[in-house]
Amino acid sequence: MFRSFYSLAALALLFLGLALADDKTLTDKLVNIYKNNTLRRLPTTGACTAKNIRVRKEWGNLSSAGRLDYIRAVKCLKTLPSKIDPAKAPGARTRYDDFQAAHIIQTTVVHGTGSFFAWHRHLIWLYETALRNECGYHGYQPYWDWSKYANKSLSANPLIDGSATSMSGNGKYIAGRNGTLQPFPIPVENPPALYCPPGTGGGFVYNGPLVDWKLNLGPVVNNVVTNGLHVNPNPRADGLGYNPRRLIRDFNNTLLQDNTYAIVNKMLVNMTSMHEFHPYFFQVPHTAGHLFISGYDNDLFTSPGDPLFYFHHAQVDRIWALWQGMDFATREFALDGTLTMLDLPPTRNATLDDLMKFEFSPDISINDRMSPTAHGLCYIYE
Ligand SMILES: *[C@@H]1O[C@H](CO)[C@@H](O)[C@H](O)[C@H]1NC(C)=O
Ligand SMILES: *[C@@H]1O[C@H](CO)[C@@H](O)[C@H](O)[C@H]1NC(C)=O
Ligand SMILES: *[C@@H]1O[C@H](CO)[C@@H](O)[C@H](O)[C@H]1NC(C)=O
Numbered sequence: 114m115f116r117s118f119y120s121l122a123a124l125a126l127l128f129l130g131l132a133l134a135d136d137k138t139l140t141d142k143l144v145n146i147y148k149n150n151t152l153r154r155l156p157t158t159g160a161c162t163a164k165n166i167r168v169r170k171e172w173g174n175l176s177s178a179g180r181l182d183y184i185r186a187v188k189c190l191k192t193l194p195s196k197i198d199p200a201k202a203p204g205a206r207t208r209y210d211d212f213q214a215a216h217i218i219q220t221t222v223v224h225g226t227g228s229f230f231a232w233h234r235h236l237i238w239l240y241e242t243a244l245r246n247e248c249g250y251h252g253y254q255p256y257w258d259w260s261k262y263a264n265k266s267l268s269a270n271p272l273i274d275g276s277a278t279s280m281s282g283n284g285k286y287i288a289g290r291n292g293t294l295q296p297f298p299i300p301v302e303n304p305p306a307l308y309c310p311p312g313t314g315g316g317f318v319y320n321g322p323l324v325d326w327k328l329n330l331g332p333v334v335n336n337v338v339t340n341g342l343h344v345n346p347n348p349r350a351d352g353l354g355y356n357p358r359r360l361i362r363d364f365n366n367t368l369l370q371d372n373t374y375a376i377v378n379k380m381l382v383n384m385t386s387m388h389e390f391h392p393y394f395f396q397v398p399h400t401a402g403h404l405f406i407s408g409y410d411n412d413l414f415t416s417p418g419d420p421l422f423y424f425h426h427a428q429v430d431r432i433w434a435l436w437q438g439m440d441f442a443t444r445e446f447a448l449d450g451t452l453t454m455l456d457l458p459p460t461r462n463a464t465l466d467d468l469m470k471f472e473f474s475p476d477i478s479i480n481d482r483m484s485p486t487a488h489g490l491c492y493i494y495e
């Protein structure tokens with residue numbers, strides 16, 4: 114009760130006091146409230162305390178050595194053998210592919226559903242753990258702060274500036290393209306479709322550490338509108354066959370107008386119920402971040418083929434954690450959504466007891482991935 118009162122009082126004060134402050138200042142204040150609320154309820158001894166909690170940082174806040182260590186570890190995952198049952202994903206060749214395979218298999222039940230946030234929270238944690246335990250990475254999963262770079266040139270973001278300490282840059286520009294249209298993945302009447310305009314790349318990634326990056330799985334979605342480069346279809350309809358190819362990107366900064374500090378603030382302060390927060394977040398800023406990266410050969414199913422996926426989804430996880438941390442009493446265990454994407458076709462609401470599947474890793478309940486500081490998790494975002 115006290116905690117809840119404290120948080121609401123703090124939010125009310127922010128309303129009055131900071132109405133005129135700029136958007137970034139308000140986001141910083143909200144981050145501090147989240148950190149405060151997260152740290153002050155941790156026990157002083159035990160597995161997760163304010164002293165030993167792991168800190169996930171914005172990529173620009175990692176040292177050069179930290180960035181190089183991360184890049185090395187991601188490339189290492191691409192050299193280790195796959196562990197997933199080959200009957201599930203015969204095209205998976207590397208450890209990196211396992212995570213993408215799990216995402217492809219689970220796509221239609223973990224997007225626009227009640228498990229969307231919790232499922233991706235666990236996937237990122239499994240990925241971070243593999244980078245650390247199997248490839249000797251010393252840090253934690255960094256995130257991409259969309260808002261920080263939303264109105265700047267692409268080269269202002271050290272994550273994607275194409276330098277040796279970035280995750281590589283844009284794809285080579287290909288003019289005269291039409292954009293893509295992703296059909297809804299489940300057969301329903303009058304299905305919604307997702308259009309992505311052509312951006313500023315469209316070709317293969319040509320600079321930075323990922324120039325030789327190979328995708329093995331997918332694509333799954335056959336884009337209705339053709340684009341710049343021909344992408345061989347996967348030998349299997351489910352996209353889980355072997356289809357080695359290079360990485361395509363098609364950055365478009367304009368799409369990040371849906372990801373500004375003002376929008377983040379509105380979500381954290383004014384979207385007080387999960388029933389407002391989840392559909393908006395899933396459909397607008399989350400989708401915009403994906404479409405920023407690429408419009409084609411980077412569909413809803415196969416998007417973890419590009420390592421930028423984990424930075425985007427760490428930021429999605431961060432904004433959810435911030436939202437929860439504004440007022441744990443009312444928000445920590447809030448769920449919204451059913452078992453089917455956008456409730457098409459209609460199904461029952463998801464519950465905390467529902468199990469989520471990871472294919473190469475044991476099932477886990479939604480309940481056990483609601484908190485970043487419980488059930489074996491212990492991290493906070495800067
Ligand atoms: C965080 O908590 C400390 C004391 O625990 C307090 O002094 C500080 O003002 C708090 N900051 C925010 C942003 O609430
Ligand atoms: C980027 O996205 C905007 C907004 O959807 C669109 O108008 C524009 O055509 C896209 N492409 C480029 C190169 O700006
Ligand atoms: C774009 O669409 C037009 C009209 O449908 C078509 O003629 C053209 O071939 C398409 N361009 C590409 C690159 O596919």
Ligand SMILES: *[C@@H]1O[C@H](CO)[C@@H](O)[C@H](O)[C@H]1NC(C)=O
Pocket residue numbers: 260263264373374
């Ligand atoms: C970016 O610029 C546009 C147009 O000038 C403005 O409306 C928007 O608020 C700006 N966004 C950020 C994050 O500064």
Ligand SMILES: *[C@@H]1O[C@H](CO)[C@@H](O)[C@H](O)[C@H]1NC(C)=O
Pocket residue numbers: 375378379380382383
């Ligand atoms: C929340 O909504 C109120 C009323 O519409 C508005 O004045 C305020 O600016 C909003 N706050 C944020 C952070 O968007």
Ligand SMILES: *[C@@H]1O[C@H](CO)[C@@H](O)[C@H](O)[C@H]1NC(C)=O
Pocket residue numbers: 388448449450462
């Ligand atoms: C399902 O959840 C929504 C809000 O997310 C709620 O309005 C609705 O009443 C719930 N349905 C049932 C049957 O509990």
Ligand SMILES: *[C@@H]1O[C@H](CO)[C@@H](O)[C@H](O)[C@H]1NC(C)=O
Pocket residue numbers: 170171174258495
């Ligand atoms: C980056 O690190 C500095 C110094 O530790 C900190 O003050 C700042 O808040 C961090 N920025 C972000 C975006 O986390």
Ligand SMILES: [Cu+2]
Pocket residue numbers: 216224233413
């Ligand atoms: Cu996803």
